[in-house]
Amino acid sequence: MSVTHLWAPWRLEFIKGNPPQGCVFCTLPAANDDRESLIVHRGKTCFVILNKFPYNNGHLMVVPFEHTNVFQNLTPEVLTEIQTLSQLCLRVLSERYQPQGFNLGMNLGEAAGAGIKGHLHQHIVPRWTGDTNFMPVLAETRCLPQHLLACYDDLVPLFQKATPQ
Numbered sequence: 001m002s003v004t005h006l007w008a009p010w011r012l013e014f015i016k017g018n019p020p021q022g023c024v025f026c027t028l029p030a031a032n033d034d035r036e037s038l039i040v041h042r043g044k045t046c047f048v049i050l051n052k053f054p055y056n057n058g059h060l061m062v063v064p065f066e067h068t069n070v071f072q073n074l075t076p077e078v079l080t081e082i083q084t085l086s087q088l089c090l091r092v093l094s095e096r097y098q099p100q101g102f103n104l105g106m107n108l109g110e111a112a113g114a115g116i117k118g119h120l121h122q123h124i125v126p127r128w129t130g131d132t133n134f135m136p137v138l139a140e141t142r143c144l145p146q147h148l149l150a151c152y153d154d155l156v157p158l159f160q161k162a163t164p165q
């Protein structure tokens with residue numbers, strides 16, 4: 001506990017609050033403000049969250065609570081819930097937005113385009129004919145007309161109504 005350490009520049013940077021080193025998929029569920037965090041549904045081992053940088057309106061992600069990026073180490077329980085929650089997402093999105101198709105999948109690792117590479121997540125992207133013909137399918141670069149919170153408020157009641165099997 002020396003004075004020197006209190007004034008160390010790296011310490012100042014830390015206090016000034018640069019982006020937290022913690023993983024966003026770990027900190028958001030722990031924050032317990034699901035609307036602010038855009039968490040639309042919580043399962044047992046995984047949760048469902050709206051993508052803040054969506055590719056399309058209603059772009060959801062299914063994320064294990066456990067911090068991991070090693071798909072091959074996921075337990076059968078987590079694997080199963082990723083898929084049952086993905087089914088639930090498709091039901092809810094179909095009911096609310098009537099998309100004409102979906103992209104479902106994971107970008108594992110930076111080379112594959114993972115935005116948050118330390119914590120794997122499954123994308124569920126509703127698609128409409130003609131919504132794009134040149135962008136990489138799971139790239140997260142588009143801006144949306146509909147505000148994310150409006151989308152959140154649209155979807156949450158549907159998630160509450162539905163139940164994963």
Ligand SMILES: [Zn+2]
Pocket residue numbers: 023024025026027066067068118119
């Ligand atoms: Zn994490």
